[in-house]
Amino acid sequence: MAMKGSSYRERDYAFGQIMLTLRTRLGLTQIELADMLGVTRRAVIDWEGGLSYPSVDHLKHFVVLAIERQVWSVGREAEEARALWQAARQKVLLDDRWLDGLLSHTLTPPASQPAEEIGVTAHVLASPSRSGPRVDWSDAPDVASFYGRERELDLLSAWMLQERCRVVSVLGQGGIGKSALAAKVMHQGAEHFEVVIWRSLRDVPTCEALLDNCLQVLAPQALSDTSASLERRQDLLLECLRNRRVLLVYDNLESFLEEGQDSGRIRAGYEGFFRVLRRVAETEHQSCLLLTSREKPSDLVPLEGNRSAVRALHLARLEAKACYQLLVEKGVAGDTSEQTRLIDVYAGNPLALKIVARTIVELFAGQIAPFLKQGEVVFGGVRALLDEQYARLSALEQSVLLWLAILREPVNLKALLAVLDVPLPRGEVLEAIESLRRRSLIEPGKLQGSFTLQSVVMEYVTARLIAEVTDEIKQGRYSRLVEHGLELAPCQKDVWQCQQRLLVIPILAGLRRSYPRRSALEEHLLALLDELRAWEDSAQGYGQANLLALLRELRGHLRGLDLSHLSIRGASLQGVEMQDATLAEAVPHLDSGSWSL
Known part of the structure; x- marks a missing residue:
């Protein structure tokens, strides 16, 4: 346990x-x-x-x-x-x-x-003498400083106390303030309950241990019967919720959901917990189950509604006024425009702002301007926060993020579908986009129907793509290298230049650290190109185009190269010197630009 x-x-x-x-x-x-x-x-x-x-x-x-x-x-x-x-x-x-x-x-x-x-x-x-609720919340965070969220507090209180909702979920990305909000509303509403229990699920307790732990508070005498089955103990928990007014808080529910799968899928071995969760949501009782999670359990989705006893609140970015207050209290100095820019970079995420505020105070004398000038916004605790989010995504969701980092500008669903290496059903990609939106990893673009990455997520995903492609090339593997194009010829010139500067050149720099001799690196890239040549055209994806982009950047030209039998997709070859290059049975895709010989 x-x-x-x-x-x-x-x-x-x-x-x-x-x-x-x-x-x-x-x-x-x-x-x-x-x-x-x-x-x-x-x-x-x-x-x-x-x-x-x-x-x-x-x-x-x-x-x-x-x-x-x-x-x-x-x-x-x-x-x-x-x-x-x-x-x-x-x-x-x-x-x-x-x-x-x-x-x-x-x-x-x-x-x-x-x-x-x-x-x-x-x-x-003098306060009136009263016994107060029986509480077991020592694991709850101590919210010494709470910023903003007045509307959310009022809404949650109304759902829990006035409308008597049976299950209330607080959803949002890591660091957005779910646990702090839940703790605040728990303390404010405690006097309206007979028993208040807080349990963190971050360390993934077993269903049996979690159930017994709660029953130790609600019905300790019943646990003396060691022969009681798991089903009987589940029934006992429901009886307690019916007979007494209980506020039960489960923090970090995403720990019970699968990582790397579609959002909301139950982790193997925890089906029993979600059967209880569904019963709490569906059956009549006088208690409230308050959940916090980065993802919404799929079992609750059909039960939610504006008039239902099951509600969900998705936490968006912290309002600007509260962010200003947070920065000032942390000792960060700067004019309003600098504060606004810093808040926008971290998308109003209070935990990210607290982390970066400490760095600004310790390394930049509390001044925002020099911190922003140095350019590095993803580091330390901020990176760890995003690592946790990224690890929980499905392969398709990760791929969508990587493509948005490559494209660099807001795109619509049609444009995204057009660049995918392997065609996928429109509905499947749309579900991945919606899942990323619920996790607050993507945001709407200016044009209707378009979407892009938040600034700090853009920086993080870009760095991740560079690291993954660099490692693949060193190890002679093909995954990101084939699935994602580093440079796309149809892009506007400024976007292509951005792709070259932010993706191709950093990858090449990483490779040169492992291959100090230019000739050794060139031989390695050419060997990979020869391996891909033997693949079926449909399997080569963006691999050849990416290797050619690296060779072009390394050599300054593509003269004398053997490009025969290559399926070149998305390569930007316009204006590139290619004298004496062998092009027999090479397949330039229509989006590859002009072949300048």
């Missing part, structure tokens, strides 16, 4: 609930309380999770804070303090003399103020 070990230790839920309720009444975040008590945030998380208890000194400090801020009902402060002390299972008894002195000093009205006036004030400030 890969989830945190603390989730499976014996917990004191009663004490954790008391600590959470009091911190909520104090109006403090976990970090703020930790700072005031002189402990780590982890310590506060463990207290609220029922995993540990404060030391005597820390607990006394907490009691002082609670009394000073009047979180207990007037006249019941001593009783509540003693109850807290007992719940914290301290090895020493509460010092009654210390408590009496504290109460006398803190609650005695000043002589200049009438006692009845103090009584009114105390009554106004």
